[in-house]
Amino acid sequence: MSTESKVLPSLDTEKQKEYMRRVFSLNAQYKNEHQKSLRVFVLTLGCQQNEADSERLMGMALEMGYEKTDTPDDASLIIVNTCAIREHAEKRALSLVGQYKHIKAKNPELVIVVCGCMVVQEHRVDDIKRRYPYVDIILGPSLIHKLPEHIYNRRSGSRRIFDPDDKIYSFAEGLPIHRESSYKAWVSVMYGCNNFCSYCIVPYVRGRERSRRREDVVAEFSKLVALGYKDITLLGQNVNSYGVDSGFDYDFADLLAELDSIEGDYIIHFMTSHPKNASKKLIDVMASSKHVARHFHLPMQSGSDSVLKAMNRRYDFEKYIGILDYIREKMPDCTVSSDIIVGFPTESDSDFEDTMRALERARFDMIFSFQYSPRKGTPAASMEQIPQSVKQARFERMLELQNSISLECNKKAEGKTLRVLCEGESKNDPEKFYGRTEGGKIVFFAPCNENIGKFVNVEIERGDTFALYGKIV
Numbered sequence: 001m002s003t004e005s006k007v008l009p010s011l012d013t014e015k016q017k018e019y020m021r022r023v024f025s026l027n028a029q030y031k032n033e034h035q036k037s038l039r040v041f042v043l044t045l046g047c048q049q050n051e052a053d054s055e056r057l058m059g060m061a062l063e064m065g066y067e068k069t070d071t072p073d074d075a076s077l078i079i080v081n082t083c084a085i086r087e088h089a090e091k092r093a094l095s096l097v098g099q100y101k102h103i104k105a106k107n108p109e110l111v112i113v114v115c116g117c118m119v120v121q122e123h124r125v126d127d128i129k130r131r132y133p134y135v136d137i138i139l140g141p142s143l144i145h146k147l148p149e150h151i152y153n154r155r156s157g158s159r160r161i162f163d164p165d166d167k168i169y170s171f172a173e174g175l176p177i178h179r180e181s182s183y184k185a186w187v188s189v190m191y192g193c194n195n196f197c198s199y200c201i202v203p204y205v206r207g208r209e210r211s212r213r214r215e216d217v218v219a220e221f222s223k224l225v226a227l228g229y230k231d232i233t234l235l236g237q238n239v240n241s242y243g244v245d246s247g248f249d250y251d252f253a254d255l256l257a258e259l260d261s262i263e264g265d266y267i268i269h270f271m272t273s274h275p276k277n278a279s280k281k282l283i284d285v286m287a288s289s290k291h292v293a294r295h296f297h298l299p300m301q302s303g304s305d306s307v308l309k310a311m312n313r314r315y316d317f318e319k320y321i322g323i324l325d326y327i328r329e330k331m332p333d334c335t336v337s338s339d340i341i342v343g344f345p346t347e348s349d350s351d352f353e354d355t356m357r358a359l360e361r362a363r364f365d366m367i368f369s370f371q372y373s374p375r376k377g378t379p380a381a382s383m384e385q386i387p388q389s390v391k392q393a394r395f396e397r398m399l400e401l402q403n404s405i406s407l408e409c410n411k412k413a414e415g416k417t418l419r420v421l422c423e424g425e426s427k428n429d430p431e432k433f434y435g436r437t438e439g440g441k442i443v444f445f446a447p448c449n450e451n452i453g454k455f456v457n458v459e460i461e462r463g464d465t466f467a468l469y470g471k472i473v
């Protein structure tokens with residue numbers, strides 16, 4: 001099947017590139033005319049996809065002639081990249097935007113952009129229009145390539161610009177990227193989500209799935225390996241359905257196998273996988289790979305079949321545990337992590353006990369656990385809600401159980417020598433450094449001179465609930 005004709009969502013055309021060149025040059029012209037030093041501050045909330053988007057937003061701003069600043073106070077452009085996954089994230093974003101009012105009052109030429117998942121929601125756009133009149137531009141996550149154009153127009157006297165949504169759900173190839181790290185990098189392989197889990201806002205704010213072409217991913221990835229990047233994470237809301245939207249005749253496992261064949265000293269992570277279509281083929285590719293980290297993040301969300309059904313997850317616990325067992329059969333040393341939501345509407349005491357039993361059975365190395373947060377417009381938000389006190393009590397019980405399991409998993413690492421990517425000096429102990437294992441576990445160790453950004457072998461002396469401790473060998 002031809003892939004070319006199907007890849008409608010990509011804006012990777014010469015026209016698009018020409019347009020970007022024109023906008024960048026207009027901005028450079030503005031900078032020359034105004035003879036000012038322009039500084040950009042980007043603040044990122046939320047997930048890795050947002051971090052990856054922020055690196056593109058920063059990349060574009062730098063291309064427009066801005067310099068990077070780490071403080072909002074002296075910025076001429078502030079970009080807040082927001083998250084909408086839970087209420088707490090939105091409150092944080094709004095409170096931060098609130099703090100920038102004073103900076104704008106001191107510097108009326110400051111341009112404030114609020115982008116990311118939060119601003120796709122109509123009620124949030126209305127909120128910002130009314131209550132945050134000093135926000136200049138609202139920009140949805142499918143439209144980040146329009147940042148330079150909007151900034152140029154706003155600085156040239158246009159009214160406030162609200163551009164939250166892109167019903168076609170396109171994406172642009174070839175945007176400049178300013179990578180925050182010189183050894184860890186994100187590579188998006190697809191955008192959006194088609195799954196509509198009943199609690200989740202993502203499909204509404206990030207739109208339909210669209211996959212990047214294999215050649216574009218391979219080109220970006222190869223460049224990173226050649227530059228010496230050590231840890232490259234492939235990103236997508238559900239990487240297991242990579243290519244389906246575009247009718248590609250290759251799937252995520254094929255893509256992973258191709259990337260793995262690139263020579264170099266690096267590891268590959270990927271996230272996130274949906275259990276409903278995590279294939280044996282993918283696990284087999286991982287098991288026989290040279291570079292794919294022995295780490296699987298497989299969100300279970302709940303251990304109760306009826307809650308999973310109400311969540312529209314389209315698998316049951318038996319199917320889930322079947323995949324997990326296959327991962328461990330093929331890769332006994334593989335670290336497995338998961339996401340769990342407690343207090344989803346309909347979750348009874350006995351459903352919650354199912355989740356507790358599921359955790360005992362699954363024995364995850366770590367979990368990311370959340371209390372259900374109703375998201376306006378999603379089906380679960382209009383269901384009967386569980387009282388906050390019940391959510392909290394279940395959450396605490398679950399953490400206690402998981403902490404004991406994590407401790408047991410980490411104790412098993414004692415005496416082993418693990419490959420660790422050294423990330424920096426420990427804040428608490430100046431003698432020590434920290435890094436992460438392939439499985440994403442934090443390790444504190446000494447000594448470690450000039451090894452930041454490099455792989456080191458660490459003999460684990462002690463395993464604790466949240467970290468490992470050891471020495472370099």
Ligand code: 5AD
Pocket residue numbers: 085086199200201299301339340341370371372373374375
């Ligand atoms: N409330 C709580 N947690 C949520 N997640 C997604 N939506 C919600 C919500 N409304 C969690 C899921 C998902 C992770 C990224 O965030 O566990 O896997």
Ligand code: SF4
Pocket residue numbers: 193194195196197200201202203237238274
């Ligand atoms: Fe949300 Fe489900 Fe899509 Fe993940 S798979 S982004 S939880 S709708």
